Amino acid sequence: MCxxxxxxxxxxxxxxxxxxxxxxxxxxxxxHADGWGIAFFEDKGLRHFVDHLPACDSxxxxxxxxxxxxxxxxxxxxxxxxQGAVNLQNCHPFVRELWGRYWVFAHNGDVPGFQPRLxxxxxxxxxxxxxxxFCWLMQELAKSHAGVPSVAELTLxxxxxxxxxxxxxxxxxxxxxxxxxxxxxxxxxxxxxxxxPFAHAQLADEDLSIxxxxxxxxxxxxxxxxTTPLTTNxxxxxxxxxxLKVFVDxxxxxx
Numbered sequence: 031m032c033x034x035x036x037x038x039x040x041x042x043x044x045x046x047x048x049x050x051x052x053x054x055x056x057x058x059x060x061x062h063a064d065g066w067g068i069a070f071f072e073d074k075g076l077r078h079f080v081d082h083l084p085a086c087d088s089x090x091x092x093x094x095x096x097x098x099x100x101x102x103x104x105x106x107x108x109x110x111x112x113q114g115a116v117n118l119q120n121c122h123p124f125v126r127e128l129w130g131r132y133w134v135f136a137h138n139g140d141v142p143g144f145q146p147r148l149x150x151x152x153x154x155x156x157x158x159x160x161x162x163x164f165c166w167l168m169q170e171l172a173k174s175h176a177g178v179p180s181v182a183e184l185t186l187x188x189x190x191x192x193x194x195x196x197x198x199x200x201x202x203x204x205x206x207x208x209x210x211x212x213x214x215x216x217x218x219x220x221x222x223x224x225x226x227p228f229a230h231a232q233l234a235d236e237d238l239s240i241x242x243x244x245x246x247x248x249x250x251x252x253x254x255x256x257t258t259p260l261t262t263n264x265x266x267x268x269x270x271x272x273x274l275k276v277f278v279d280x281x282x283x284x285x
Contacts, residue, residue, distance in 0.1 A: 032138040035106040036204040036255040038211035040279035042100035065121040066108040069134040070101035071208035076132045080121035103206045107136035119156035126168050129178045131207045135164040139200025163195050181210045185276045185285040211277040213255045215269035221255040222266050231261045251280025
């Protein structure tokens with residue numbers, strides 16, 4: 031199946047270290063070679079890159095590895111195709127607008143039996159079950175709230191909606207509107223929260239390490255969510271099956 035990576039921070043941060051290891055799973059250290067994508071929020075704006083080439087060989091991925099884009103919310107995905115052809119329109123993450131904000135979504139798993147009725151406002155461009163599920167989530171969020179809800183209200187609604195999709199298969203996903211990062215696990219997700227005092231970290235997929243104490247301030251907080259832990263010497267917490275967590279300002283919150 032596919033691989034997911036999400037980052038949520040309290041201050042704009044670059045994702046170069048985590049992405050360097052993550053991209054190797056796109057055809058080099060793992061078999062997820064059917065495209066990849068990444069989205070960075072900058073205030074209400076969004077930088078969105080996708081490519082149907084393997085992440086380990088993609089010139090666009092090489093640009094991301096070398097260009098320190100700083101963001102408070104990032105979602106990345108490397109694809110192992112199960113539904114839909116290997117092309118740009120089927121590459122995650124997917125993007126839609128709702129309540130005057132961009133929303134970004136990426137999915138790992140299969141929900142082939144989920145065939146909801148979609149209205150005109152949200153329709154898939156590609157042919158994946160993932161984009162279909164995203165369109166339904168956006169549609170149901172719009173129906174559930176007349177205006178822009180709080181993070182807590184959105185979390186409650188997503189906790190009601192996610193099982194509706196998950197009952198049809200495997201629904202590991204990440205979702206962000208630039209304000210928060212929501213992550214849901216059917217089978218496998220892990221997260222780590224990095225905060226003061228920062229320590230040294232070693233990537234599992236590449237011979238690369240970093241001393242975060244040299245690149246951060248004592249006030250920085252960063253949460254990283256990923257399918258399989260990226261580093262070998264940090265404590266990663268596994269999600270429970272069916273758990274949805276929300277991250278704000280670099281930390282998991284109770285909502």
